[in-house]
Every structure is written in structure tokens, then in C-alpha cells.
Amino acid sequence: MATLQHLYTSQKELEYSAGRMILLSSESITFVLKSGKHRIKAKESFPDMKLGRHVGIIPIKEPSIITTTGLEWDVTDWETGFGGQVSTSNHVREEWVTVDTTKDVLFTIDFIVFD
Secondary structure, three states, X not given: OHHHHHHHHOOOOOOOOOOOOEEEOOOEEEEEEOOXXXXXXXXXXXXXXXXXXXXXXXXXXXXXXXXXXXXXXXOOOEEEOOOOXXXXXXXXXXXXXXXXXXXXXXXXXXXXXXX
């Protein structure tokens, strides 16, 4: 939880002009999406890995209203918040995923490492 707290507090500006902090674990990549509309290339390959298909969009500080495209279970004006609905098990369907959010959320996606 402390790592997620640092991830969130490191993105103070409204835009990403100072860069974006990314949490890389052995199984996934997680980053903050500030309020607004985001376009994420979710079917991306790198020399040693490729992004997987499992996605989560998790509210951070307060509930948010999200709209998504490019996922198996897209939502429109869907409220997400702890104690209510939380998107932890969606799947990538398209190369590009869009997330429109009214409040900051975490976006997490798994990846596959090549041997």
C-alpha cells in the first residue's frame, strides 16, 4: 500500500509534463491516470515482453465516474469506488484503450515476459 501511495503522490501536476511514475512488478505495470481522457496502447510488444490482456482500473482517493472503450466489458458513466464497484478483472480487446475518468485512478495491466 505504501508503494501505491508514493505512486499517487508523485503525480502532483494536472498534466504529465514532468513525466509519469510507473510501478513495475514481476507481473504487471501500474500507473496513475489523472482526471480526464486517456488513450493507452494496450497491445504493445517490447524486446523482452508484451503487455497482457488483464486490466484493472482502481479508484485512488475518492469515487470516480469512468467511461472506457477497447475493453471486453466497456462501461459508460460507470461509478467506481471502494465499498462499491471496482474494475479489477477486465480484458483488453482492442490495440488502443481509452479511459475517461472524473477523478484520479490507477490503471494496471499484466505483461508476459519472453524466455
